[in-house]
Amino acid sequence: MSLNFISFLNLSKNLGAMASQSRRDLLHEIIFEADTPTGKLFDVVLLLLIILSVFVVMLESVNNFPLKVYDYFHVLEWAFTIIFTIEYILRLYAVRKPMKYALSFFGVIDLLAILPTYISLFLAGSHYLLIIRALRLLRVFRVFKLGQYLNAGNVIMASLKASRSKISVFLFFILLSVMIIGALMYLVEGGTNEGFSSIPKSIYWAIVTLTTVGFGDITPQTGLGQFLSAAVMILGYAVIAVPTGIVSAEFIRGDSGHKMLQNNTQSCRYCGKEGHDDDATYCKYCGEKLDAD
Amino acid sequence: MSLNFISFLNLSKNLGAMASQSRRDLLHEIIFEADTPTGKLFDVVLLLLIILSVFVVMLESVNNFPLKVYDYFHVLEWAFTIIFTIEYILRLYAVRKPMKYALSFFGVIDLLAILPTYISLFLAGSHYLLIIRALRLLRVFRVFKLGQYLNAGNVIMASLKASRSKISVFLFFILLSVMIIGALMYLVEGGTNEGFSSIPKSIYWAIVTLTTVGFGDITPQTGLGQFLSAAVMILGYAVIAVPTGIVSAEFIRGDSGHKMLQNNTQSCRYCGKEGHDDDATYCKYCGEKLDAD
Amino acid sequence: MSLNFISFLNLSKNLGAMASQSRRDLLHEIIFEADTPTGKLFDVVLLLLIILSVFVVMLESVNNFPLKVYDYFHVLEWAFTIIFTIEYILRLYAVRKPMKYALSFFGVIDLLAILPTYISLFLAGSHYLLIIRALRLLRVFRVFKLGQYLNAGNVIMASLKASRSKISVFLFFILLSVMIIGALMYLVEGGTNEGFSSIPKSIYWAIVTLTTVGFGDITPQTGLGQFLSAAVMILGYAVIAVPTGIVSAEFIRGDSGHKMLQNNTQSCRYCGKEGHDDDATYCKYCGEKLDAD
């Protein structure tokens, strides 16, 4: 509590010092960075507001509360939206290149996080899209300097990116497969089974089955249909191994690639280059003899 | 748009030039290849027609439209089929060895993609098999030179092929397991539970359960049945790891095999040693300058 | 057909030759081995009989046929059982150490494959256990010399055996987890939800959920119950990765272990030992200089 108060005093002091300092640079430091106490306080408060705001949106959709509570929710929602709108404008003002921020990932998210409330004036129900505010929580890694987690996220993204073309081809095959399976099941079950009343619905069933989700809202009734389904499932058994195998291989490759980089820290006395193998005696770039271990 | 027009002009010009040129070779270039503007235009139009045609087949199976719409669908379906039939005949005409094309993967698909409409004259409902046209979309990789994706597809196929015997043995064991599980469940639940009214049905349930699809259309009701099911599921938990492990190992092996192929084949002029990195200028064993690649 | 006839002639000739030859050795060759035409014919006929017999057991449990058909099934079942009983006795007679065969894997299966019919005389319904005959089909690998598949099966078994202790510990943790999750869900949902009417039933639900089977015959109804379930599922998401990771690692280790053995085929001139590293210049067992290759 006292820390927060000191931070508040700092904020006041800082506001006073604005006359002499560049106001925009200070604002930038507070809003965009989390290295100063004021900047960190700002970010922590912001994260709390985001969490609260998301909770309000979620609760608003529940029908169990007395009517009056929804009025409070409504007020809170507008309060959050106004706060986030001011924050968005301040961000645009503080940053040197406003367009660059506005078009960045977080810039777009920040805008999408306030728009639904305004749109809901014209289009009822759209304010539930405010839940996109949750994406603003991604800032948490930056605010609390969770470098380890940021790094982990990057490794995951890199592995997924590296396996992108394989995953795409795989999903393309899956799409073609479920279309053909869907049509077959429609022919077999369509006549007697409400669930397979059209090919798109049968394709929906095929996707539900092949991904092993298996809702059970649509199930084959005829013997032939059940036989076909069993074949599809056993196929899916082997098929589900493919994306896992792809991504696993990528993670392992990523790991060993990483290890390789760390492997040898020797640098050549003459040309200073690094990246020598462990069994190297001479620099592979300039031919200079390397230090013995 | 203007590009398409130019392509059209090219097509006209080309058609005019046919008298002097080999007509079949030109047709081959247009229909089978995608390196010329005309050839690419042909393929793009073809892909669009295929997508449209598949959509029509899917929509035709939906019951929500007014009756008149189905007449349009019917006309469109015949139009697509006639176009694809002409294309198929042209392909047979253009290619040097028609039988080889007719018996190739795409040749068979191309034929299967037109047959159902004609068969539907005698056998109602069979025209839904037209959805097999979707497989013709596999040409998309060739048309747009998506080499990276073609390569990814080959890697996947190679990994699956390499693990074929392991996957087959695994599926054979799974088949035997579900038969025995099915018979046991039939004995336990068969008397009281509608869902386990026969061994084939119980085997269907065992497959649904072991593959973790879990529709829930058939579920054990007795305590013993639920105990057995729980055992089957926990078994399945360990078992689902097997195909994934097989394919993962294959992908990783494939990766390292690939890496090995890229390894540098340079050998030192002086000491003859190999295993140099791609960026090496001097031999790392004796310091001799390496040949410039 | 003619081949079968020749085989039959061979069989007759062989039977005639039995007087001079050891009858039991010949029988052993025919029944246990598949290297002679007669032996192979015997095994193929046997496999077909097993498949037929399993089909009859499965069809017998289906209620759709006219009553008379079940009489045929009954006769067929006894015919198969008598044939397999004679075969079992012949096996005991032909083999040198009957007890060793009787206690071997296939010996036990062969006995279990005939017992249920006899037991069904006293205990109705037990004859459905005849489906265990399906396990006799495992002989198919030996009969058709499917060495590649036998080998694949061994690799899978070896990988599973190597990961046995890890999988066991993992399943032990899973068992403890589902017990605690089950008790918690019973406390939360037990009062109002028919499905969670006892702890064993709730544990059954927990297993269905954690293994991602998700029948949906029992589902949480209260908000708290659904929240807990969601937590269990997300936990299960991370947890399902464990057995897969274990087995994958084992498969990959198995692969590389295999590769290592193949790696270097050099053997020492002096002591003849193998297993040298690729970069070895001297024998690591006796110090003799290795051939430069």
Add this chain to the structure above:
Amino acid sequence: MSLNFISFLNLSKNLGAMASQSRRDLLHEIIFEADTPTGKLFDVVLLLLIILSVFVVMLESVNNFPLKVYDYFHVLEWAFTIIFTIEYILRLYAVRKPMKYALSFFGVIDLLAILPTYISLFLAGSHYLLIIRALRLLRVFRVFKLGQYLNAGNVIMASLKASRSKISVFLFFILLSVMIIGALMYLVEGGTNEGFSSIPKSIYWAIVTLTTVGFGDITPQTGLGQFLSAAVMILGYAVIAVPTGIVSAEFIRGDSGHKMLQNNTQSCRYCGKEGHDDDATYCKYCGEKLDAD
């Protein structure tokens, strides 16, 4: 039986010897260790009591028994609780630093394993939490010296710990995803579908779907909803590969790390090179005899 009797005699003898020996040390040996026959007997009896006690808790929740049986269950439950309470007090008395034990993992479990019975005097139903006693069974590894399994458990824990940050980031993304998917599905299906009556419920559905559990208690009814669901499932198909890939990579890394640790640290007396195999007698680089172990 006779062994148990001898053990009992030993116990009596030991109790007699307590006057001269440190009573607490002996108690410690019996209760905390399993190296002496008495200590092992104590642990085995304890494990059996735990298993029995857990079974009683589970059976007590089943409603099928005659009323009188529940009285027996009640008596048994109090008997177990009193035994475990005495054991807990003895443990506190026997150990040198009682607080350290009380705050250790097993200390906390041991306390939690007796509390619910006492709490149930004030709060009906809470005694079902006694199932937490199952966690006391983790001692089984120590009692039966299942070192191999303890080791396997450590490897699993190490792999999970090493992939903790990646799994956390992954789960964070999953949480954000299911929130947004849930809100979208609420907008699409909320109006007409009972199951999607609020955003939290829709998020519950999204978790059920993305983890491929697929209960089917809530399923999309509209065409758009089914289309969105299919997209979510296919996304989940690629996504489920991520945790598996992470953990697999960790297991494989762990394996190779382990192998590295076993690597021989011997270095040649003459040329000083390392990297010798465990079975090497001579240096593979210069032929010098290596030191015996």
